[in-house]
Amino acid sequence: MTEHVPRSIEVLRQQARDELSAIIEHRCRAGEDPWHFIPDLPSVDEQVVISLRATAIEAFDLGEQQSRAHHPAAGREIFTRFEYSVLRRIALEHPELSEAVWGMLDKLERA
Template sequence: MVSGMRRASLEVLRAEARDELQTVILERCRHGEDPWEFMSELPTIDELVVYILRADAITANGGAMPNPTREYRVLRQIALDHPPLTRTVWSLIGRLAA
């Protein structure tokens, strides 16, 4: 696993991400924003899970932001550790390369 800190299953991580996204949506709606205008800006649940796992890996590495090579390795390891996230990880890697 990318970091020993994340002991939760993928299902639990997805549930946490879903809760977080629902909170963001609720807060933005409370501030008068139209969901039709901002929903496409929000990450998917799996993207948010990858971001959470990436943040854990950065924390485990002393908080140092990764250089591009390390970033690739961290994301690739997430895909190896969590095969259902592979498509999402490679999509994010593709965005980094662009």
């Protein structure tokens, strides 16, 4: 297992920008119209949160809990509770991402 090395928010944001740029380029090369898909892409900070979420699930060995929460038989409440706990932890550890986290939680509740 690799040792977790903390990275600054600016480094994470740059990585997110690079990833979003690659997604945009790939989809444009595939013939998609950017006017149609760009509004649906996450913001840079949301992309950072998505990355941190995946890292947290792996680091805290939450894969099994995630599978149970995302199972169709689990119900909406269990799914929401799992996502809330992971995303809230990210917001507490990275206050500068709080707005993106709460926006993502709002989208979860509206879905």
